[in-house]
Amino acid sequence: MTTNALKSKSSTSGQAGDKIFSGTALAAGVLILVTLFAVAIFLLIQALPTFVADPADISGGEGFFAYIWPIVIGTVIAAAIALLIATPVGIGVALFISHFAPRKVAGPLGYVIDLLAAIPSVIYGAWGYMVLAPALVPIFEWLAANLGFIPIFAGPASQTGKTMFTAGIVLAVMVLPIITSLSREIFLQTPKLHEEAALALGATRWEMIAMAVIPFARPGIISAVMLGLGRALGETMAVALVLSTGNLIPSLIKSGNQTIAAEIALNFPEAFGLRLAELIAAGLVLFMITLIVNMIARGIIARHKEFSGAN
């Protein structure tokens, strides 16, 4: 970066300034490491009572594991619904902006999709609660009547529409901009020569995308989806407002199920003592899950960087 030869030792004035400045910069960097480390430690200390407490005292009365696993499953279900919807749509939107839209409007269209990311989550929650949930009730009723034999669509459908399925759709809207903006960037990096070669050999536009763009972008898409997953797992307000919570049930169109983040948000304001420790322990579990997901995503991006640099 900067050459050492330029470090002059002739003047001593300002040397202190140099030391102070680099020291502060270093301290700020270390502070971030300490903070992250502290997050883990403080959560662990506060959560500790949960793990040593009598299992009968934990909510549900069967110990921490029995308490946490249904809401872990609920979290995973909500995130899975969100990704099943957001991945194809998000990739489609990214392809539309990078390869289909006229070049002049592509930039503004990308900005429009970024607007989706700018809207605060509580507004999505309010929207899901007041607009989306009532609108989905007829669809849930139809699903219960016609596909009720599949466990996930078992009736009777919720009359308020505040179900796992609705929460999943709201989450899908929230992770869509993440998937779109990341995959759009990767799509735009596809070597132009590969695309032109495919077209010159007589490929249709879709064949060009399937043969040149998608294989190039696959690692990028996977990491975009993983980052979206991280967001969907940790998202709180949408689920807290939209889902009418309950026990773990397979049906997605009845009220029931719960996610970790919403469990914390709904119960924390009134919690004290062991209940507080329980919720913090739940937060720790969520932290671990998202940490693993994000690390995998970052790992894929880092590997991809090395190999795309060679192109």
Next chain:
Amino acid sequence: MSVMTSNKHSATPTPPSRKRNSLSKGKLPRWAVPATAAGAIIIGAALSTLTGFSVATFAIYSAVLFVIAATVLTSAVEGKRQGRNAMWTYLIYGSFLLALIPLASVLYTVLEKGLPGMSSHFLFTSMNGVTGAVDNQTVADGTPVLGGAYHALMGTLLITLWATVISVPVGMLTAIYLVEYGKNGPLSKAITFFVDVMTGIPSIVAGLFAAAFFGLILGPNARMGIVAAVALSVLMIPTVVRSTEEMLKIVPNELREAAYALGVRRWRTILKVVIPTAISGIASGVTLAIARVIGETAPILVTAGIASQINTNVFANWMSTLPTFIYYQILTPTSPTNIDPSVQRAWAAALLLILMVMALNLGARLIASLFAPKKGR
């Protein structure tokens, strides 16, 4: 791409012959796709009327019919490969339209439900003294809704201000360390990695962290504005580091070397040359980071509690912010029997919040373009 467009056009100037029909040239005529669309819309309307008309079923039926019909038609006339191409093209256009639906619906809802409640009374009054009885009276008399979001607005501004005051120096200095001093050593690699990890911390976990941290120091249930500001900083710092780092990296090395050659010390070079060059990008990055945390709800919920009075002291007592105000007005309406006043207040607050976020986003773009370094002639 040019290959395809020229193909399309070659179908039009068909020389007059016995086979004038352009279908025989192995190409769909230009009117075929619009005609298919019109047909799909008509049949879709008919089908949805049969099963009880609604805009949603009408749109779904029409879209599905159109994609199937256009695909089948194209494959029959132009071949299987063109048919697949057509199908994916329509699906990709469709996915974009699909993504616009929630955006349009959210913005429309916020405007439609938020505008009636937006008034100077709403902006400059708190919820102090507004009880369920007041709301019931309002509904019974049909008078304007009392109570507003002034306390929440103040809370949002103060907590975000404190979060910015904490995050900007830490984030900027870290970025300076990474770019100017780190030299890609193990420490700077570790910081880069963990900043990346920090970006993915769920906001509620950041809130729990601040609550747990201050809980250990000040005793459990220590809830006040500054705790929320710390929680927001955990979310904001990585964004600030990332954007500042990107901006410092694109400052040309020649500028630094020129300063060193003149005998300027490193710290003065950074303060007087590097940062002023990158300041527009840094400022817009910070503005975007503020826009990101200003709408956070979950961390505030667990750190600052909820209040109905004005509290401008972040170091004592509970505070409300716009997001938590919206959340509680919807989830626990002031008057459980007459929820309309609460709903109106919630959407007015949502409109206010969205306006603030949009203004910050636009502001970031303006800053980036207005204060961009002067280009050479």
